[in-house]
Amino acid sequence: MKILITLALTLVVVLTLGACGGGNTSETTAEAEPSVPTDGLEITIRPVGNEMKYDADSLMVSAGSEVTLIFENIATLPTMIHNIVVLTTNEDEDANRVGMAALTAPEFLPEDDAIFVATPMAQPGETVRVSFTAPTTPGTHRYICTYPGHYALMQGVLIVS
Numbered sequence: 001m002k003i004l005i006t007l008a009l010t011l012v013v014v015l016t017l018g019a020c021g022g023g024n025t026s027e028t029t030a031e032a033e034p035s036v037p038t039d040g041l042e043i044t045i046r047p048v049g050n051e052m053k054y055d056a057d058s059l060m061v062s063a064g065s066e067v068t069l070i071f072e073n074i075a076t077l078p079t080m081i082h083n084i085v086v087l088t089t090n091e092d093e094d095a096n097r098v099g100m101a102a103l104t105a106p107e108f109l110p111e112d113d114a115i116f117v118a119t120p121m122a123q124p125g126e127t128v129r130v131s132f133t134a135p136t137t138p139g140t141h142r143y144i145c146t147y148p149g150h151y152a153l154m155q156g157v158l159i160v161s
Contacts (some may be wrong), residue, residue, distance in 0.1 A: 099151030
């Protein structure tokens with residue numbers, strides 16, 4: 001019963017926040033620069049305006065490379081608080097578990113072994129960053145936003161080659 005209530009509340013939040021998104025219909029191709037390898041360089045990700053969507057749905061890094069992940073929250077609505085949480089896998093089960101646990105976690109970031117690295121939450125207009133060494137084993141790692149209700153829509157993959 002508790003799970004059903006939590007799922008129902010999450011659905012309400014997602015639908016409500018989704019309805020708040022963009023009256024802007026301009027077609028800016030926010031698909032960002034497609035998967036550019038970045039070794040020791042900074043990677044900047046932004047939301048697509050006031051939508052619950054990252055401007056990059058995939059990133060590539062070399063195994064073991066030094067990475068600085070920057071999240072520039074260009075959203076303007078006060079409800080568009082975001083972060084980037086890179087997981088150790090690309091599994092739906094892990095993304096769903098972490099996303100749901102974030103609902104009640106301090107700073108909306110749960111303690112979970114599936115979290116590889118995370119930026120802090122960024123208020124609209126704020127920029128946050130985290131530096132890390134990419135995994136040494138090639139693979140695909142999902143990244144999500146753990147602000148309540150956002151993880152279902154705000155996702156991408158970090159490809160380690």
